[in-house]
Amino acid sequence: MTQEELFKALVAHCKEYGFIFPSSEIYDGLAAVYDYGQLGAGLKNNIKKYWWDAMTRLNENIVGIDSCIFMHPKVWVASGHVAAFNDPLIDNKDSKKRYRADVLIEDYIAKLQDKVEKEVEKGRKKFGDSFDEEEYRKTNPNVMRAKAKADEVHNRYLEAETNNDLKEMRQIIVDCGIVDPVSGTKNWTDVRQFNLMFSTQTSNTGEAADKIYLRPETAQGIFVEYLNVQKTGRMKIPFGIAQIGKAFRNEIVARQFIFRMREFEQMEMEFFIKPGTEMEWFKTWKSNRMNWHLNLGMGAENYRFHDHEKLAHYANAATDIEFNFPFGFKELEGIHSRTDFDLGNHQKLSGKKIQYFDPETGESYTPYCVETSIGVDRMVLAVLSHSYHVEQLEGGESRVVLSIPAPLAPIKVAVLPLLKKDGLPELAQKVVDELKFDFDYQYDEKDSIGKRYRRQDAIGTPFCVTVDHDSLEDNSVTIRDRDTMAQERVPIAELRDIIDKKVNLNNLLRKL
Ligand code: GAP
Numbered sequence: 261m262t263q264e265e266l267f268k269a270l271v272a273h274c275k276e277y278g279f280i281f282p283s284s285e286i287y288d289g290l291a292a293v294y295d296y297g298q299l300g301a302g303l304k305n306n307i308k309k310y311w312w313d314a315m316t317r318l319n320e321n322i323v324g325i326d327s328c329i330f331m332h333p334k335v336w337v338a339s340g341h342v343a344a345f346n347d348p349l350i351d352n353k354d355s356k357k358r359y360r361a362d363v364l365i366e367d368y369i370a371k372l373q374d375k376v377e378k379e380v381e382k383g384r385k386k387f388g389d390s391f392d393e394e395e396y397r398k399t400n401p402n403v404m405r406a407k408a409k410a411d412e413v414h415n416r417y418l419e420a421e422t423n424n425d426l427k428e429m430r431q432i433i434v435d436c437g438i439v440d441p442v443s444g445t446k447n448w449t450d451v452r453q454f455n456l457m458f459s460t461q462t463s464n465t466g467e468a469a470d471k472i473y474l475r476p477e478t479a480q481g482i483f484v485e486y487l488n489v490q491k492t493g494r495m496k497i498p499f500g501i502a503q504i505g506k507a508f509r510n511e512i513v514a515r516q517f518i519f520r521m522r523e524f525e526q527m528e529m530e531f532f533i534k535p536g537t538e539m540e541w542f543k544t545w546k547s548n549r550m551n552w553h554l555n556l557g558m559g560a561e562n563y564r565f566h567d568h569e570k571l572a573h574y575a576n577a578a579t580d581i582e583f584n585f586p587f588g589f590k591e592l593e594g595i596h597s598r599t600d601f602d603l604g605n606h607q608k609l610s611g612k613k614i615q616y617f618d619p620e621t622g623e624s625y626t627p628y629c630v631e632t633s634i635g636v637d638r639m640v641l642a643v644l645s646h647s648y649h650v651e652q653l654e655g656g657e658s659r660v661v662l663s664i665p666a667p668l669a670p671i672k673v674a675v676l677p678l679l680k681k682d683g684l685p686e687l688a689q690k691v692v693d694e695l696k697f698d699f700d701y702q703y704d705e706k707d708s709i710g711k712r713y714r715r716q717d718a719i720g721t722p723f724c725v726t727v728d729h730d731s732l733e734d735n736s737v738t739i740r741d742r743d744t745m746a747q748e749r750v751p752i753a754e755l756r757d758i759i760d761k762k763v764n765l766n767n768l769l770r771k772l
Pocket of ligand 1: 476477478479509511518519520521522524525526528591592593594631633634635636637638
């Protein structure tokens with residue numbers, strides 16, 4: 261299967277097994293909006309708990325809040341979102357389709373970079389053991405040409421973006437001969453800026469003054485509550501405020517399933533620090549956050565940092581943690597050193613003093629801030645895409661298995677009576693009664709045991725427990741491991757501990 265086919269199969273699997281559905285599907289759906297089904301909601305909640313506990317329980321100086329989606333409209337003026345939270349858009353006059361100009365250019369650069377890597381691979385195959393990659397990259401004409409072109413377009417694009425030069429962005433698209441993937445033509449309009457915030461009104465008078473936005477990030481809720489939390493929690497710098505919540509962006513290029521949605525969820529933590537210490541804390545949080553990811557065991561090779569060359573006006577350092585999604589390495593989480601940009605601007609616009617008094621030095625200052633921000637939905641996609649496998653078994657059979665890290669799996673154990681008679685369902689119910697207070701479970705007595713195992717593999721259940729006739733005599737059951745398919749006979753009395761060892765989230769947290 262190619263990566264593209266695998267991704268399509270995953271999207272279909274998510275729907276078939278109750279993880280993720282297109283929103284309002286009976287009305288043909290709504291672009292870039294998805295609903296989580298019974299299993300998707302379970303997986304999402306476990307991811308959020310892993311993040312929330314790692315932040316607020318493992319760090320004495322981080323507390324969590326829950327602020328509102330609606331905020332005073334001035335918040336978004338102070339944060340810079342009203343003036344500058346824009347995407348550059350371009351339309352193709354033939355297909356009438358709208359694209360992000362920056363994405364068209366970035367895709368073009370990525371194709372050139374791909375070409376470089378393919379040429380290098382060709383060289384490796386051709387020259388075998390004697391292949392000198394460094395020399396080849398410096399001397400092979402095809403590699404040099406593609407790299408020079410990619411660098412040239414990249415530099416032009418960076419300059420155009422820095423200067424907000426929309427004419428130049430269009431010119432790059434024209435000069436590179438970029439065509440619309442739908443119409444195949446180069447008949448482009450001008451590039452225009454388009455604000456990504458959704459707006460609505462607080463009353464129904466239609467007055468412009470009543471305009472209110474759906475928050476495009478949860479972070480501003482933290483900044484405007486900074487003083488309240490610091491004072492009521494008697495927090496001493498350095499300290500952090502964490503929050504999980506919905507955010508909304510009118511994304512124009514809606515694609516790649518739940519990777520880019522119009523309504524999504526963020527897990528953000530703002531860490532307030534003394535000015536001048538931000539680079540140290542930036543480094544610390546880069547490393548903490550990477551450890552949080554690696555701790556899930558989804559392979560160090562699937563993560564990388566991408567340090568930003570061009571910094572947003574409020575940041576003095578920024579990096580992304582990228583994950584190897586089926587469509588390539590893409591941003592999963594952002595870590596930004598935001599200076600005092602947000603608190604400083606809220607102080608100016610609100611006229612309220614937002615300062616920290618340091619009792620040890622007697623100084624007052626506006627704190628600096630290092631932010632970690634991860635999309636819950638992107639994390640769900642990372643876990644699902646890494647976990648989805650089609651395995652060939654002996655005897656020509658195959659199974660689809662989701663090898664979700666056990667503490668994140670939505671269902672931890674399935675209890676299965678071998679037959680629907682002879683007192684087996686009754687004993688199985690007793691096993692359920694033993695386990696239900698500790699674990700999310702499913703009880704299933706329909707179809708052959710083989711089919712039931714396959715159903716549980718397909719939803720990523722780490723353990724299946726089978727109750728058979730011997731169980732009536734010896735009070736033991738068979739426990740089957742999802743990943744190895746190995747089966748073991750164990751006393752019912754020991755089940756809870758065996759399952760707990762593998763699925764308890766605290767064991768994951770202890771390793772951090
Ligand atoms: N407060 C900083 C901030 O919002 P961002 O890089 O725009 O930074 C942070 O977003 C994270 O939110 C991203 O790394 C991504 O995981 C997630 N995210 C952003 N836009 C998203 C979208 N349209 N759909 C799903 N997740 C999104």
